[in-house]
Amino acid sequence: MKKLTIIASAVLLSLGINSSAIAKDGTYVASEVGRNGSIKVQVVIKDSKIASVKVLDWSETHPVADQTKTELIPEIVKYQTTNVNNISGATLSSFAIKGAVNKCLKEAGLDVKNFSKATPKPAMHNETITENVDVVIVGGGGAGLSAAVTAGKAGKKVVLVEKNGFIGGNTSVSGGCFNVANVHQENITMTEGQKKIVEGILAEKVLNPLHEELLNKVKKQWEEYKASGSDKLFDSPELHALQTWKSGDKKANLELVYTLTQNVRPMMEELASMGVNWNGKANQFVGALWPRTQRATNFKSGVGYVDTFLEYIKAKKLPVQIITATAANDLIIKDGRVAGVLAKNKNGTRYVLNAKDGVLLATGGFSANVKMR
Structure with a gap:
């Protein structure tokens, strides 16, 4: 049997037939371990190509890992490769999804090497957008979102810039404990x-x-x-x-x-x-100094605060504009006061954000960066 297999492979090669030509179209499911547990992925193969990729089950952190669904997976399908860039802040989730897709490709009889080409570099924009607002907030974690809601409720026009591709910052990966x-x-x-x-x-x-x-x-x-x-x-x-x-x-x-x-x-x-x-019962969680820790019943982590702020901004139609994947590079100084922010999006777009009432820096979540600390 082994000898016949070798002969069959030789015949296929002599005829110039790629092994993918005998791949089996269908739906395949595989799992890999991500950040918080196993990630189950479904891959549909059609005409020896990746027709679709879908996450069936995972316990990854929202909203940090959400971009693996909205950005990483579409790129895998678009470019027919698992050699796509990991999502910043969700590296383990990215690796797990790509690994599960590769397992499905192998099960379908496809050569993973044929799905490992590098993706083209994204097109860069060369434009400058100027925004004139009341308040500019740098940082979209709990502090920045709280400030945005407060300013928005006061009728102030707000622009919030966040360097990551998701809103939430350190708050979104916290335990959600609230001490009072x-x-x-x-x-x-x-x-x-x-x-x-x-x-x-x-x-x-x-x-x-x-x-x-x-x-x-x-x-x-x-x-x-x-x-x-x-x-x-x-x-x-x-x-x-x-x-x-x-x-x-x-x-x-x-x-x-x-x-x-x-x-x-x-x-x-x-x-x-x-x-x-609120659950109506104080406790003392790990790291707390006194039994004054409060927890919510409608969410289990800090991401609940993030979602609460975002949903409130939307529901109340507050004048708050949020720009993600945009890093603040410099402050605009006029007449001895901070009057705005210069920022740049990852796609190259530059922003001149003029703030009539002031700029709030809410970029405190750098405790893991020893140099900055």
């Missing part, structure tokens, strides 16, 4: 260890006037708590601020930290008005 004091903590009993933590914070050396002010407020709150005889968890925005500041080796701006802890409860209420359903 004095909310949904009624059923938590104070432990002896937690009491010692509070006493330790109150015994710390004063480092600045605001530190002293917060310590005095917490001391008063603590004495009132002990006098009440309560065994429920003790908490306050001031304790939250002191713990947060301490966890960062006291290098942060304490005034800004306190602003955060004072305003996080109103933000929680505003998010509820926008569609976030």
